[in-house]
Amino acid sequence: MKKISDILIIDDDELLTDSLSDFLIAKGFRVKAAHNGKEGIDIFERQQSTLVLLDQELPDMRGIEVCRRILDINPNTKILFITAYATIEYAVDAMQAGAFNYLSKPFELDELLITIDMAVKNVHMEGKLRVQDYERKKEKEEKRLVGSSEVMKRIREQIALASGSDANVLITGETGVGKNVVAEAIHDLQDRRETFLAINCSAIPENLIEAEYFGYEKGAFTGADARREGIFELADGGTLLLDEIGEIPIHLQSKLLTVLEDKSIRRIGSGRIIPVNVRIIATTNQDMEKAIQDRRFRQDLYYRLAVFNMRIPPLREHPKDIPEIADYFVKKFLRRPISVPDSHIEQMKKYPWPGNVRELRNVLERASLLLRGDEIRPADLLLQDDSGARLGKIDQEGLNTENISTLEEVEMRHILSAFDLCAGNKSLTARTLGISLSTLKRKLKEMHIR
Ligand SMILES: Nc1ncnc2c1ncn2[C@@H]1O[C@H](COP(=O)(O)OP(=O)(O)OP(=O)(O)O)[C@@H](O)[C@H]1O
Ligand SMILES: [Mg+2]
Numbered sequence: 001m002k003k004i005s006d007i008l009i010i011d012d013d014e015l016l017t018d019s020l021s022d023f024l025i026a027k028g029f030r031v032k033a034a035h036n037g038k039e040g041i042d043i044f045e046r047q048q049s050t051l052v053l054l055d056q057e058l059p060d061m062r063g064i065e066v067c068r069r070i071l072d073i074n075p076n077t078k079i080l081f082i083t084a085y086a087t088i089e090y091a092v093d094a095m096q097a098g099a100f101n102y103l104s105k106p107f108e109l110d111e112l113l114i115t116i117d118m119a120v121k122n123v124h125m126e127g128k129l130r131v132q133d134y135e136r137k138k139e140k141e142e143k144r145l146v147g148s149s150e151v152m153k154r155i156r157e158q159i160a161l162a163s164g165s166d167a168n169v170l171i172t173g174e175t176g177v178g179k180n181v182v183a184e185a186i187h188d189l190q191d192r193r194e195t196f197l198a199i200n201c202s203a204i205p206e207n208l209i210e211a212e213y214f215g216y217e218k219g220a221f222t223g224a225d226a227r228r229e230g231i232f233e234l235a236d237g238g239t240l241l242l243d244e245i246g247e248i249p250i251h252l253q254s255k256l257l258t259v260l261e262d263k264s265i266r267r268i269g270s271g272r273i274i275p276v277n278v279r280i281i282a283t284t285n286q287d288m289e290k291a292i293q294d295r296r297f298r299q300d301l302y303y304r305l306a307v308f309n310m311r312i313p314p315l316r317e318h319p320k321d322i323p324e325i326a327d328y329f330v331k332k333f334l335r336r337p338i339s340v341p342d343s344h345i346e347q348m349k350k351y352p353w354p355g356n357v358r359e360l361r362n363v364l365e366r367a368s369l370l371l372r373g374d375e376i377r378p379a380d381l382l383l384q385d386d387s388g389a390r391l392g393k394i395d396q397e398g399l400n401t402e403n404i405s406t407l408e409e410v411e412m413r414h415i416l417s418a419f420d421l422c423a424g425n426k427s428l429t430a431r432t433l434g435i436s437l438s439t440l441k442r443k444l445k446e447m448h449i450r
Contacts, residue, residue: 012055017035056094151321152321170309173312183241199243215227216269
């Protein structure tokens with residue numbers, strides 16, 4: 001969660017600012033105080049705070065005016081009015097000016113803390129809304145890293161090391177090895193309250209990346225009808241996951257490099273330099289050395305990102321973990337303790353797993369759907385080798401290939417059991433199977449099912 005670590009108090013009552021400062025500092029906040037509007041705005045210009053406690057009437061300006069000026073500098077600031085004479089009209093004015101909330105004097109300190117907590121949650125929500133899209137698209141991933149091989153032990157050690165430092169981290173590895181799980185693990189160990197925002201660099205159209213990263217001012221380009229903060233600004237003080245960094249076009253790489261070097265950004269259409277302090281965790285399944293050689297990726301940016309370089313090995317380099325991971329997923333999908341028979345495990349250990357743990361997971365999910373009775377059969381596993389042939393047919397030793405169904409049979413059974421499990425709901429079945437509704441309808445028709 002984004003930390004509200006910096007609070008600015010603007011109030012001409014020195015007794016109040018002093019006692020509030022002492023109280024909030026004791027609660028772990030960094031507190032600055034100003035005793036008139038101009039001083040408050042000056043301090044805010046120099047160093048922004050996430051939360052401002054603002055008096056309704058100041059010697060030189062009205063609180064509402066100060067509120068507007070601060071929000072002009074950073075529209076995401078949470079402004080909490082402290083009012084001596086709370087009238088409904090004033091409250092309405094304050095909220096209309098963009099204040100977050102108000103407290104009327106005298107107030108209990110507990111009340112203040114609760115309101116600050118609300119502001120923290122609010123800041124967090126705003127960040128969340130922005131990444132919701134991203135998260136919605138991302139399949140619901142597991143957060144746990146399973147496996148106790150040496151390889152997995154080393155990964156866990158590296159996660160612990162990385163989480164203990166502020167250095168940028170680059171996580172490389174083939175698709176499905178668990179790079180995102182590792183990135184989240186680093187953040188979780190580090191400090192769960194900090195902001196953790198993620199953006200998938202390959203999912204954003206090229207012409208929107210810059211706006212998404214750095215934000216823009218109203219009118220900066222056609223369609224920019226309101227100011228918007230970029231993801232770097234939103235993640236200030238926290239961690240930003242740049243997923244699939246290898247996909248960023250080269251001209252944006254130099255902009256990204258400048259941001260990392262200067263630790264500041266400029267919104268599109270604005271001259272104002274906004275300091276941002278963000279820890280970057282980047283992931284990629286590309287061969288970065290080759291990308292650099294081919295001049296698809298800037299070497300200087302690479303060095304900035306890969307201060308802490310983590311390579312997650314493919315599953316075929318740690319087949320020892322397969323039984324443990326397989327057990328974990330089978331239990332998860334079936335919710336009953338069925339293990340994968342040893343003979344299949346041996347077969348799985350020989351398989352190259354081009355899609356790594358994700359593929360293993362998918363294979364077991366399918367097997368769980370196909371399961372009849374209490375035993376997973378080799379045919380249910382449907383492993384494919386590179387040439388597309390089923391592994392069962394290649395590794396014939398001790399296997400009765402007559403028992404192996406054709407793909408068409410398996411597909412039919414798979415569709416039927418999914419249809420069963422979805423209680424005959426066609427749209428749900430189609431979505432679960434990852435096919436379109438019309439494809440599902442056609443296949444059901446072929447099986448004479450309506
Ligand atoms: N060691 C592991 N234990 C349990 N689950 C794992 C492990 N590694 C990966 N997974 C699971 O495998 C799937 C893929 O993981 P993840 O999305 O982190 O891969 P990735 O390396 O980011 O892949 P891509 O390059 O395609 O983005 C997820 O469902 C994840 O939970
Ligand atoms: Mg990933």
